[in-house]
Amino acid sequence: MKKILAVIAVIILGGIGYAAAHTQKGNPVQNPAQVEATPSAQKISVFIVPGHEPDNGGTNYKNLYERNLVVPIADDLQNLLDANGRYAATVARDANAWAPTLAAYFQNDWNAIVAWEQAAKAAFMRTTPQNVNASGENHNNAAVDDALRLYGMTKWADENNIDLMVHVHLNNYPEAMAKGIVGKYSGFVVYMPASNLKNSAAAKPIAQAVFDRLSLYNPVSNLPVESAGLEEDSQLIAMGAYDTADMPSILVEYEYIYEPQIVNPATRAIAFKDFAYQTYLGLEDFYNHRANVTATSSYDPADHVYDWQNRVTNANADPRDIYAMQTALIMDGDYPPKGKTRNDCPHSGTIGACTETAVAAFQQKNGITGENAFGERTFEALKKIYENKS
Numbered sequence: 001m002k003k004i005l006a007v008i009a010v011i012i013l014g015g016i017g018y019a020a021a022h023t024q025k026g027n028p029v030q031n032p033a034q035v036e037a038t039p040s041a042q043k044i045s046v047f048i049v050p051g052h053e054p055d056n057g058g059t060n061y062k063n064l065y066e067r068n069l070v071v072p073i074a075d076d077l078q079n080l081l082d083a084n085g086r087y088a089a090t091v092a093r094d095a096n097a098w099a100p101t102l103a104a105y106f107q108n109d110w111n112a113i114v115a116w117e118q119a120a121k122a123a124f125m126r127t128t129p130q131n132v133n134a135s136g137e138n139h140n141n142a143a144v145d146d147a148l149r150l151y152g153m154t155k156w157a158d159e160n161n162i163d164l165m166v167h168v169h170l171n172n173y174p175e176a177m178a179k180g181i182v183g184k185y186s187g188f189v190v191y192m193p194a195s196n197l198k199n200s201a202a203a204k205p206i207a208q209a210v211f212d213r214l215s216l217y218n219p220v221s222n223l224p225v226e227s228a229g230l231e232e233d234s235q236l237i238a239m240g241a242y243d244t245a246d247m248p249s250i251l252v253e254y255e256y257i258y259e260p261q262i263v264n265p266a267t268r269a270i271a272f273k274d275f276a277y278q279t280y281l282g283l284e285d286f287y288n289h290r291a292n293v294t295a296t297s298s299y300d301p302a303d304h305v306y307d308w309q310n311r312v313t314n315a316n317a318d319p320r321d322i323y324a325m326q327t328a329l330i331m332d333g334d335y336p337p338k339g340k341t342r343n344d345c346p347h348s349g350t351i352g353a354c355t356e357t358a359v360a361a362f363q364q365k366n367g368i369t370g371e372n373a374f375g376e377r378t379f380e381a382l383k384k385i386y387e388n389k390s
């Protein structure tokens with residue numbers, strides 16, 4: 001849920017005038033060629049930012065708060081990247097507090113962050129005033145501080161040789177949020193810096209690679225303004241608004257917070273691991289120049305998401321096993337079934353007509369007869385696909 005906070009925050013700060021010399025330092029703009037040229041001894045540094053603040057901001061559904069939920073996704077992504085050895089990943093905060101390095105930075109460098117942000121904005125508006133919406137008056141100090149910490153993280157990343165920022169969010173939209181209801185939209189969206197920003201060219205192929213992975217297993221947001229699934233934005237602070245980010249940055253909204261796989265704590269745990277794993281594979285696709293990525297290439301849910309051991313015996317089975325069954329059906333190209341979209345048939349961990357139709361098609365394709373959707377041979381065949389050893 002970035003629009004409500006982050007876009008407003010840019011507008012709030014839009015009225016602050018030129019205050020200091022442009023003191024921006026750090027790396028030159030990264031582009032894919034430069035990243036490729038990174039010496040093998042030097043790790044790709046990824047700064048993962050769980051959306052919003054430890055105790056403030058973001059959307060919620062009932063007692064589920066985005067600012068808390070995004071932390072395990074960020075942590076899993078960090079673990080996967082660090083285990084690879086080619087990356088060095090940092091996470092900005094946990095559920096309770098900023099990382100000590102950042103807390104100290106906010107404390108000690110606050111005035112420098114404010115001056116840097118004002119200078120960057122003034123410089124950007126001088127050169128490209130048509131790109132800036134500086135209207136609007138709002139003096140909500142908490143939102144201003146949140147925005148400045150987000151700018152502060154960009155400044156910190158600029159100064160610390162970060163190669164990529166990844167912002168982790170969950171989605172919602174104003175009407176569902178205001179009513180606290182399960183809304184009508186579903187799916188994920190990946191944001192990337194718009195073409196007028198200096199980090200745009202470097203970020204776009206990375207955003208595309210992550211989008212390609214996520215879209216193999218998850219529906220693209222069907223909120224009309226996000227329906228491309230891969231969206232440009234020049235106003236988001238996280239994207240390097242006002243040319244503040246020297247490195248590529250992407251922002252992922254992983255599904256809507258009220259979707260069943262997130263609301264159910266059992267599936268939430270594995271869905272989040274899945275989101276992190278798909279994101280990791282997207283980064284690997286980009287940095288390793290993988291082509292022709294399919295739903296089975298390099299995807300090993302049994303190792304990285306959930307070790308599926310138990311047959312789904314009925315519709316009330318363990319939702320984690322149902323989620324795994326759906327994963328296998330997705331990997332095999334049977335889910336969603338013909339004529340349905342991923343939004344119609346989410347990767348939900350619940351069984352309904354979507355799963356039943358998909359299993360029937362799977363059985364027919366594989367000549368499995370004489371048992372229902374929960375039969376042993378069906379399970380064994382799906383499990384083989386799930387373990388990606390077929």
Ligand SMILES: [Zn+2]
Nearest residue numbers: 001002051169
């Ligand atoms: Zn958010």
